[in-house]
Amino acid sequence: MSDRIHTLSGYFHEYQKSVTEPEKFWARIADSFHWQKRWDKVLEWDFEGPDIKWFVNAKLNITENIFEKHLYTLGDRAAIIWEPNDPNEEGRTITYRELYHEVCRFSNALKAKGIKKGDRVIIYMPMVPEAAVAMLACARIGAIHSVVFAGFSSSALADRVNDCGAKAILTSDGNYRGNKKIGVKSVVDEALEKSSVDTVIVYQRTGQEVTMKEGRDHWWHEVIEGEEDTNKAEVMDSEDMLFILYTSGSTGKPKGVVHTIGGYMVYTKYSFENVFQYSPGDVYWCTADIGWITGHSYIVYGPLLAGATSIMFEGVPTYPDAGRFWAVCEKYKVNQFYTAPTAIRALQAHGTDPIEPYDLSSLKVLGSVGEPINEEAWHWYHTHIGKTRCPIVDTWWQTETGGIMVSPIAGITPTKPAYATLPLPGIQLCIVDNEGKIMTGNSVEGNLCICFPWPGMLRTTYGDHERCKQTYFSTYKGMYFTGDGVKRDHDGYYRILGRVDDVINVSGHRMGTAEVENAINEHPLVIESAVVGYPHEVKGQGIYAYVISDMKNRTEENLVNEIKDTVSKIIGPIAKPDKIQIVSGLPKTRSGKIMRRILRKVAEGSLDNMGDTSTLLDPEVVTEIIDGRK
Ligand code: WTA
Numbered sequence: 001m002s003d004r005i006h007t008l009s010g011y012f013h014e015y016q017k018s019v020t021e022p023e024k025f026w027a028r029i030a031d032s033f034h035w036q037k038r039w040d041k042v043l044e045w046d047f048e049g050p051d052i053k054w055f056v057n058a059k060l061n062i063t064e065n066i067f068e069k070h071l072y073t074l075g076d077r078a079a080i081i082w083e084p085n086d087p088n089e090e091g092r093t094i095t096y097r098e099l100y101h102e103v104c105r106f107s108n109a110l111k112a113k114g115i116k117k118g119d120r121v122i123i124y125m126p127m128v129p130e131a132a133v134a135m136l137a138c139a140r141i142g143a144i145h146s147v148v149f150a151g152f153s154s155s156a157l158a159d160r161v162n163d164c165g166a167k168a169i170l171t172s173d174g175n176y177r178g179n180k181k182i183g184v185k186s187v188v189d190e191a192l193e194k195s196s197v198d199t200v201i202v203y204q205r206t207g208q209e210v211t212m213k214e215g216r217d218h219w220w221h222e223v224i225e226g227e228e229d230t231n232k233a234e235v236m237d238s239e240d241m242l243f244i245l246y247t248s249g250s251t252g253k254p255k256g257v258v259h260t261i262g263g264y265m266v267y268t269k270y271s272f273e274n275v276f277q278y279s280p281g282d283v284y285w286c287t288a289d290i291g292w293i294t295g296h297s298y299i300v301y302g303p304l305l306a307g308a309t310s311i312m313f314e315g316v317p318t319y320p321d322a323g324r325f326w327a328v329c330e331k332y333k334v335n336q337f338y339t340a341p342t343a344i345r346a347l348q349a350h351g352t353d354p355i356e357p358y359d360l361s362s363l364k365v366l367g368s369v370g371e372p373i374n375e376e377a378w379h380w381y382h383t384h385i386g387k388t389r390c391p392i393v394d395t396w397w398q399t400e401t402g403g404i405m406v407s408p409i410a411g412i413t414p415t416k417p418a419y420a421t422l423p424l425p426g427i428q429l430c431i432v433d434n435e436g437k438i439m440t441g442n443s444v445e446g447n448l449c450i451c452f453p454w455p456g457m458l459r460t461t462y463g464d465h466e467r468c469k470q471t472y473f474s475t476y477k478g479m480y481f482t483g484d485g486v487k488r489d490h491d492g493y494y495r496i497l498g499r500v501d502d503v504i505n506v507s508g509h510r511m512g513t514a515e516v517e518n519a520i521n522e523h524p525l526v527i528e529s530a531v532v533g534y535p536h537e538v539k540g541q542g543i544y545a546y547v548i549s550d551m552k553n554r555t556e557e558n559l560v561n562e563i564k565d566t567v568s569k570i571i572g573p574i575a576k577p578d579k580i581q582i583v584s585g586l587p588k589t590r591s592g593k594i595m596r597r598i599l600r601k602v603a604e605g606s607l608d609n610m611g612d613t614s615t616l617l618d619p620e621v622v623t624e625i626i627d628g629r630k
Contacts, residue, residue, distance in 0.1 A: 003029050005274050005409050011425075018425035019452075025426065026054070026455060030266045034069050035060045036235055039262075045453045047480065049465075050473045053239050054263035054455045061233035062242065062265045063140045066304045067100040068233075078309040081283070082129045083328050085176040085315035094129055096307070099136075101229035102129075106220075107137035108227040113168065113199045113218070117142030117234055120164040120244065122197070123290075124148045124157060124188060126175035127314040130203045130220065131290050132300050134170045139242060139261075142234035146244040146256065149291025150175055152572040154190035156254075160246050161195040164256055164462055168199040170220075174206035178319035185210040238262030244462045245293055247399040248512035249471055250483070250502035256462030257399050264297075264402050265305060267456030271403040271424055272302030275393050276365050277410040282335040285311035286367075287325070287343065292509075293399040294369055297456075298338060302403070317343050323354035326385075330358040336410075337385070338367035338395075342507040344377045345538045352384050360385060365410040367393045370508030371540045372496055378417040396420035396496045398482060399510070400472065402456030405429075406494050419495045428452040429494065431486055436476045447500055448486040449479040502596070504533030504541045509574050513596075516543060516577065519570035523563050525550050530586050530594050531577065534603035542578035544603035546625065549582055556582055579603075579630040585621040587613070598622060602629055 005011045018025040023042035030039075039058035045051065070077075075097040082092040094102070115121060121143045125131040131147070138145040148160050161169065169192075175182045185202055189211060192200075202210065203220040212219075242264055244256040278284060284303055288294035290312075303310035311332060317325050325347070329337060347354070366386050368378075373394055382392055392415055395407040405427050406420040407413075413421050423429050431439045431446040439446050450457075457480070461468040475481040485497035499505065502513045513531040520529040527548045536542030551559060560580045567575050587595040598610055602625050613619045 003032065003270060003273070004277075005412060005425075008412050008414075011409055011412060011422075014425045015423070019428060022426065022452065026266065029270050030055060030262075033060070033065050033266065039238065043453065047453075047473050047478050050469060052453050052457060052459055054260075054266075054453075055238040058238040058262055059235050060238065060262060060265075061140065061236055062261050062301070062305075063103060063136050064233050065265060066136065067096065067103070070096050070307045071100060074307045077307065079304060080129050080132060081309060081311045081332055083311060083313045083315070083332075085178070085319065087320065087324070087327065092129060099129075099133070102133045103136045103140055104231045105224045105227045105229045106133050107140040108231055109201075109223040110137055110143065110168070111141055112227065113201070113223065115141065115143050115168055115199070117236075119143045119167045121145050122148055122157070122161055122164070122166045122169045124150055124169055124171045124184065125203065125290075126150050126172055126184065126205060127289060127312055128172065128203065128205055129312060130172075132312065135243075135290070135296075135300055140231070140233050142236050142240065144241045144243060146246065147291050147296065148246065149289055149572075150184055151291070151574055153569055154187045155194065155570050156572055157187060157191040158194040159253060160256075161191060161197060163246075163253075164244055166197050168201065169197050170201050170203070172203040172205045173210045174208045176206060176314060178316045181206055181208065183208065183210075236261055239459070243296065245296065245399055247293075248503060248510045248515055250512055251514050252512075253515065254512070255464070255467055255471070257458045258460045258462050259402050259456070260459050263455030263457070265301070267403045267454060268297045268302035269305035271456070272298060272308070273306050274409055274424065275395060275404050275407050276336045276338070276367065277412070278303075278306055278308055278336065280307065282364075283309045283311065283332050283362075284336040284338075285313070285328070285332070285334045286338040287313055287317070288338075288340070288369070293402070297403050317347060318350075321354060322347055322350035323358065326355050326358040326360060329360055329363060333362035335362055336365040336367065337363055338369065340370040340508040341368055341373040341377050342371065342538060342540055344368070344373070344381050345540075348377060348380045349538065355384055360387065363390050365393060366390045367395055369395045369397070371505045372498055373418055375417045382417075391415055394418070394420045396484075396494070400458040401454070402458065405450070405454075406496070416491075416493055419489070419493045421493050423494070426454045430479065431488060432476050432479070442488055442492050443490050445487040445497070446485070447476070448482045448484045448496070449476050450482065451479045504543065506533070506536075506541050506543060506574065507539045511543070511575055515571065516545070516567060516575050519567045519575065520545055520547060520563055520577070522570055523549075523566045525552060525554075525559065526563065528586060530596065530599055532596055532600045532603050534579075534600070536578065539578075543575070544599075544630070545577040545580045546583050546586060546599055547580055548585065551582070581625070581628055581630050583621065583625055583628065585618055585624070587621050587625070588617045589615055590617055592617075599625070602626055605629070
């Protein structure tokens, strides 16, 4: 635990060291891990390529750093506590030793099915411990996992299977969510009409009926039967791929963000222990889904590398009622609780009655992630959940960054509502104006960039390195561009202002406006569409779509519903527009570019200042759009 920051001056000291001697700093952190062969060099980098290598030529297996490293000391400690959707169903506590054996058994089963080092494996599963077993089993044998959020549609799933050329899909029969039982295998079946894999392994969760294709589909409980519960972990290079995680950008289809083993391992454990000030024996709960990066880094890898007890929750915050989170906190005496602002706002709307029955005195740290937290939600969280006792860590980071980048160190960094505060050691931020000029000093606002590599950063976008370069390393030369706007206040504290590109953040889920437009355009009567975000009380941002359509003989209501269904089918229910306005035209410049600024203003309801509309091809449409605003 020598890498732990204990005081504010300790933080500044570590930060300073991480900037003046980054290689020495990270070598010291990496020393506490188990490497089969030590690195020749800590870092090689070039942001032009980009070409980034951490712990060059080191050999390791990340799962040895979870299991072999902990078994003798922590074998009987709970690694995962699983809380099912239905509070009346019994939960499960899985110790490090049990998890180790499960992972070995399942990784042996994967090998028996012909899956080997370098193969891509899609995991499309609900929040059951086997999802974590699946990820770790892949890591154990050197297969590259790509978890796809189980709420994505069959066509989104098929796109991902095709993009990474997956050899297998690990899934379940169904999924319980609130009072619903949802088919999961059936979505895989549909996806496999448009893609193909050799093997599908189905974990039985709900017992609902599924179709199994002979030779391709197998039951989880059958494939592990008779498999040994130990094995030797595959020897991996530090820069071998650990996983691919698809995420939305401002253009085109979701891209597969690639993380490699060594750096990601070092960074997730280090950031987890420090940000949450995790102490041995604490019970930690992150409410994210493993389909998102937060679930990867802070339910599975970070906590398990740290030997922590990590809760995995299958359900939703409002089932059976809006007190569920607090019931679970009481039940397991949760010490660190990490959730998204959208959940806080949704619960805030139910008032404080649902909190009253529960003893929340075990809580020590509260965390927030995924989107900017507004001051009101911050205060509500602080007062009613943390009883003003618990520091809030507002953690800013991204799928691409692998781990938390800007955040208070719990209980150490003085907090300020809605501020992610200060960068973690090793993270060199800079703010640039639209011309790319670095803005120095405090009280400035601009685009957030990172100008030096950190171990957890993405290495490429799968199968398309050029896209990685264009998206992240070309806007501002020599820097990684985050896509976020940021303010550095008079104290030097950072406040994230939200995306400055065409990415919107709906309930903490990233969505590309172009991606939603493409889905809308799949409806046969849609001629053109434009999607923007607008402030939404609970979701943070809502999706507002302007659609030009041939109505044929449908009512507007029918058409709107059909369009929503189309989007649901193509991406998933999370991408369904909140508002759809049928328009006869879109405001375009003479060169045919849609003026999104205007569409955003109308969607926001700030109608008084439309700016200069004289350069528009058809200024009349603006009036029509304002009049028809939803
Ligand atoms: C936003 C989620 C403000 C931001 C870990 C970023 C935040 C995007 C915060 C990444 C925060 C995440 N405050 N905004 N604490 N955390 N964001 O890839 O716009 O799903 O670029 O990763 O979420 O979303 P992603």
